[in-house]
Amino acid sequence: MKALFTIINNMDRRYIFLAMVIAVILPLIKPLALPVKITPNTQSSFDVIDSLAPGSKILLSFDYDPASSPELQPMAKAVMTHCFRKDVKMIAVALWPQGPMMAKKAFESLSSDPEFSGKKYGVDFVNLGVQPSYVAVVKGMGDSIAGVFPTDFFGNKTTDFEIMKGVKNYRDLAAIFSLTTGSAGIGTYVTIANAQYKTIVTGGCTAISSLEYYPYLQSKQLIGLVEGLKGASEYERLVKKPALATAGMDVQAVVHMMLIFFILLANVSQMIVGKQK
Amino acid sequence: MDKMALFNGFLIIFFIVLFVLLIVMGQTLRTSLFLRRKLPLAFCFIMGVTMIFQFFIPPENSLYKEIEDLSTKWIQIISSFALVIGLISLVTMNFNKISRKYEDWQYSIVLLLGFFITIFYGLRDGFEGKEFDFIFNYMYVPMQSTMFSILAFFVASAAFRAFRARSREATLLLTAAVIVMLGRVELGSVIWSYIPVVSRYFDVSELAQWINTVFTTAGQRAILLGASLGYIAASFKILLGIERSYFGSEE
Amino acid sequence: MPLFMLGLNFKPVFETGGAVSVEGIGIWIAALLTLGIYSFLYKDNFVYKFSEYLFVGISAGYTLVLTFHKYLKPSLIEPLQEYSRDFYHIITSSSFPVVNPWMLDWQTQLIANKFGTQFQFIFWFTFKIFIFYLFPAILGLMMISRVIPSAAWLSRFPLATIVGYGSGIVIVTTLHASVLEQVKASFVSFAPLLHMKGIDWGIIAQSANDFILVFGLCCAIIYFYFSAEHKGVILGPASNFGIWVLMITFGASFGYTVMARISLLIGRFQFLLGDWMQLVK
Structure with missing residues (x-):
C-alpha cells in the first residue's frame, strides 16, 4: 500500500498532462449535455x-x-x-x-x-x-x-x-x-x-x-x-x-472532477506515506 | 496629391532634424542638474496637479474641456512613441545576435522574418488586408492562445503537488478551492446531490456563491482598500518628487 | 481509440474544384503551430523554440503596424496634414473648402475681420499646432533618445509627463471609486431587522451575511495593519479570523484560476478537434 502511494507521490508530471488531455478530448467527442443553471x-x-x-x-x-x-x-x-x-x-x-x-x-x-x-x-x-x-x-x-x-x-x-x-x-x-x-x-x-x-x-x-x-x-x-x-x-x-461555451462547460466539468480527484489523491497519499515515515 | 507627398517628405525630414538636434542638445547639456532633475520633476508635478485640479471643474466648463483634450492628446502621442523604443531594441538585439552568432541565433532569423513580413503586409494594406488577416488569424491567434493554455497543465500539476492540507489555514484554502470548483460546474451539483442531509438544504453552487459574495468580497475589499491607499500614497510621492525611480538607474 | 482514429477527416487543403483553400492552409498551419507549442510539455525542443520566436516577431510586427496606422497616423500625422492644408488654403485665399472645424471657425472670423491681422492669425495657428502636436511629438522623440545612452536622460521629460498624468488621475479616481465608495458600501444597514414583522428568514440571512462581510473585512484589515503587534484580546483573534477570511479568498481565487486556465485549454482543443480534425461539429 505504502509503495503504491510512494509511486503516486513521485509520479512524473507528464502522466498528469496526459490525463488532462484525455479528460479534455473525451467529453468534446461525446458531450454530456449537462444543464446550464443561470447565476x-x-x-x-x-x-x-x-x-x-x-x-x-x-x-x-x-x-x-x-x-x-x-x-x-x-x-x-x-x-x-x-x-x-x-x-x-x-x-x-x-x-x-x-x-x-x-x-x-x-x-x-x-x-x-x-x-x-x-x-x-x-x-x-x-x-x-x-x-x-x-x-x-x-x-x-x-x-x-x-x-x-x-x-x-x-x-x-x-x-x-x-x-x-x-x-x-x-x-x-x-x-x-x-x-x-x-x-x-x-x-x-x-x-x-x-x-x-x-x-x-x-x-x-x-x-x-x-x-x-x-x-x-x-x-x-x-x-x-x-x-x-x-x-x-x-x-x-x-x-x-x-455555441462553443456551452460545449466547453461539459469539458470543464469533467476536468474539474479529475483535478479534485487528483487533489484528494495527493492528500491521501501524503497522509499515508507521511504517517508511516 | 503631389503637394501632399512633398509635405509628408518635409514632415519626415523635419522630425529627423528635430531628433538629431535633440540628441545633440542632450549630449551637450547632460551635466546640468537643473535640466536633468529639477525640470522633469516640475513637469511631473504640474501635470499631476493639473489633472487633480481638473476633477474640481464642472465638465461643462470650457477650461475642463481644454485640459481634457490637451492632456489626452499629449499622452496618446507620447505613449505611441514609447512603443517604438521596445521595437527598436528588439530588432537591434536580434540583429546583433545573428551577426555575432550567439546561441540560438538561427531562431532570431525566424523572429525577424515574422516581424518584417507582418509589417510589410500591415503597413501596405492596414487592418483590412487579406494577408495581414491570415497572419493574425492563423498564426498569431493560435500561437498566443496555445502558449497561455499550456498553463492549464502546470496548474494541474501544481494542484497535485503543492495543494496539501498541512495546516489549518491550508485546509481552509483547499476546502474553499474545492467547493468553488465543484460549485461552478453542473456536474458538481449532480455529485453533491448524493451527499445526504446537507444536499436537501442547499446546493453546492449556492454554497460557492455564498462564499464568494460574503467571504471573498470581504477579503478582496480588504486587499482593494490596502492596495488603493498604497497606490495613492505612491502617487503622492511621485508628484512631490520623493519617488523618482522612473528616472532610471543613475539616480 | 482506434475507431475514431480511422474516421479521421482532416480539414482539406484543396477545395472540391482543386483550387487551394486559404482557410484550409491556414487551419493546417495553425494546427501544426499549436501542436508544436504543445510539444514543449514533453520537453523543450526546436519546434517549440521556432514557434516562440515566430510569435514574438509577429507580435512585434503587429505592434508596429498598430502604432503607425492607429496611433501616430490619426493622432499626429493626419491632423498635421489637415491643419497645414487648411492653413495653406486660408493664407492663399484659395477656393478649396477648409475641412477642420477649428480652422473653419478661424477662417470665418478672419473674413469678418474679427480675428485681427493676418500676423495674429499665423501666430495663433503656430501656437496651437505647437501646443497640441509638436510639443508632445518632441517629448515623444525625447523618449526615443533612450536608445542613445549619452542622451538617455532626455527621456525623463516624457516619462515625468506620463507618470505625473497617471498619478494625478489615480489620486482622485482611486480615492473616490476604490476607497470612499467601498467604505460607504461597507456601512450596511441592519434596520430591516428591527422593522421585521414576525420571523422573516430572508432578512435574517441577509443581515447575517452583511454582518459576516463587514466583520470579515474589519478583521482582514486588522491583519494588514502592521503598526501594532497582533496580540491581546482584540487584535490577536481578529487578525486570526482575518487570516481565515483571506485564506478562503485565496482558495476561491485558486479555484477560479484553475477554471480560467482549463477554459483556455478547452478553446485550443475545440479548434484542434473541431476546425482541424472535424471530429466535433
Whole structure:
C-alpha cells in the first residue's frame, strides 16, 4: 500500500498532462449535455442589456487578446447577438492592442449569420479600434469619444458614421459593457466612467480576474458580471443560442472532477506515506 | 496629391532634424542638474496637479474641456512613441545576435522574418488586408492562445503537488478551492446531490456563491482598500518628487 | 481509440474544384503551430523554440503596424496634414473648402475681420499646432533618445509627463471609486431587522451575511495593519479570523484560476478537434 502511494507521490508530471488531455478530448467527442443553471451575476448583466430601449447605444469594450479568447469570444458573440436582437447599437472600442481584431472577428462571424444579415457596419456596430494609454482613453471618452478615436479601426473618420450621430461622450450612452482580462477594463471603467460620469457599467471577464470585481458588485458600482466560460455559457443559454461555451462547460466539468480527484489523491497519499515515515 | 507627398517628405525630414538636434542638445547639456532633475520633476508635478485640479471643474466648463483634450492628446502621442523604443531594441538585439552568432541565433532569423513580413503586409494594406488577416488569424491567434493554455497543465500539476492540507489555514484554502470548483460546474451539483442531509438544504453552487459574495468580497475589499491607499500614497510621492525611480538607474 | 482514429477527416487543403483553400492552409498551419507549442510539455525542443520566436516577431510586427496606422497616423500625422492644408488654403485665399472645424471657425472670423491681422492669425495657428502636436511629438522623440545612452536622460521629460498624468488621475479616481465608495458600501444597514414583522428568514440571512462581510473585512484589515503587534484580546483573534477570511479568498481565487486556465485549454482543443480534425461539429 505504502509503495503504491510512494509511486503516486513521485509520479512524473507528464502522466498528469496526459490525463488532462484525455479528460479534455473525451467529453468534446461525446458531450454530456449537462444543464446550464443561470447565476445571479450573469442574470443581472443580461438584464442591463435587456432593459435597454431599441435604438439605444452602448459602449462595448474589447479589453482582451487572443490568449483569453476561448472565454471571452463566445461571451462577446452572445452579448452582440442579444444587442442585435434588441436593436441596441454597439460602439466597439478596445483598451488592449489586439482587442479590435477580436471585435472584427466577432462582427464578421455574426454578420455572416442569416439572422443578422440586415445589420450594417457603421449603423448597428462600429469598431473604433484602440488607442494607447488606457487611463487616458477612458478618461478622454468622458469629454469626447470621437476626440479619442478620430478614426475607426480601418481609418475612416469616426464622425461620419451614422451610429455616432448624437453621441459625444458617456452621457449619450445607455451603458458600458466591458469584456475584460487583466488590469485594463472593468476596473478602469468603474473607477473613471462610473465614478465621475455615473454611467452604468457592466461586463464580463475571465474567471481568473472575476473575484477582483466582487467588491464593486456589492457596492453596485458594477451591475452584473459574466464570469468566465461558465458565465459565457449562461449568456448563450439566455439568448437561446448555445455555441462553443456551452460545449466547453461539459469539458470543464469533467476536468474539474479529475483535478479534485487528483487533489484528494495527493492528500491521501501524503497522509499515508507521511504517517508511516 | 503631389503637394501632399512633398509635405509628408518635409514632415519626415523635419522630425529627423528635430531628433538629431535633440540628441545633440542632450549630449551637450547632460551635466546640468537643473535640466536633468529639477525640470522633469516640475513637469511631473504640474501635470499631476493639473489633472487633480481638473476633477474640481464642472465638465461643462470650457477650461475642463481644454485640459481634457490637451492632456489626452499629449499622452496618446507620447505613449505611441514609447512603443517604438521596445521595437527598436528588439530588432537591434536580434540583429546583433545573428551577426555575432550567439546561441540560438538561427531562431532570431525566424523572429525577424515574422516581424518584417507582418509589417510589410500591415503597413501596405492596414487592418483590412487579406494577408495581414491570415497572419493574425492563423498564426498569431493560435500561437498566443496555445502558449497561455499550456498553463492549464502546470496548474494541474501544481494542484497535485503543492495543494496539501498541512495546516489549518491550508485546509481552509483547499476546502474553499474545492467547493468553488465543484460549485461552478453542473456536474458538481449532480455529485453533491448524493451527499445526504446537507444536499436537501442547499446546493453546492449556492454554497460557492455564498462564499464568494460574503467571504471573498470581504477579503478582496480588504486587499482593494490596502492596495488603493498604497497606490495613492505612491502617487503622492511621485508628484512631490520623493519617488523618482522612473528616472532610471543613475539616480 | 482506434475507431475514431480511422474516421479521421482532416480539414482539406484543396477545395472540391482543386483550387487551394486559404482557410484550409491556414487551419493546417495553425494546427501544426499549436501542436508544436504543445510539444514543449514533453520537453523543450526546436519546434517549440521556432514557434516562440515566430510569435514574438509577429507580435512585434503587429505592434508596429498598430502604432503607425492607429496611433501616430490619426493622432499626429493626419491632423498635421489637415491643419497645414487648411492653413495653406486660408493664407492663399484659395477656393478649396477648409475641412477642420477649428480652422473653419478661424477662417470665418478672419473674413469678418474679427480675428485681427493676418500676423495674429499665423501666430495663433503656430501656437496651437505647437501646443497640441509638436510639443508632445518632441517629448515623444525625447523618449526615443533612450536608445542613445549619452542622451538617455532626455527621456525623463516624457516619462515625468506620463507618470505625473497617471498619478494625478489615480489620486482622485482611486480615492473616490476604490476607497470612499467601498467604505460607504461597507456601512450596511441592519434596520430591516428591527422593522421585521414576525420571523422573516430572508432578512435574517441577509443581515447575517452583511454582518459576516463587514466583520470579515474589519478583521482582514486588522491583519494588514502592521503598526501594532497582533496580540491581546482584540487584535490577536481578529487578525486570526482575518487570516481565515483571506485564506478562503485565496482558495476561491485558486479555484477560479484553475477554471480560467482549463477554459483556455478547452478553446485550443475545440479548434484542434473541431476546425482541424472535424471530429466535433
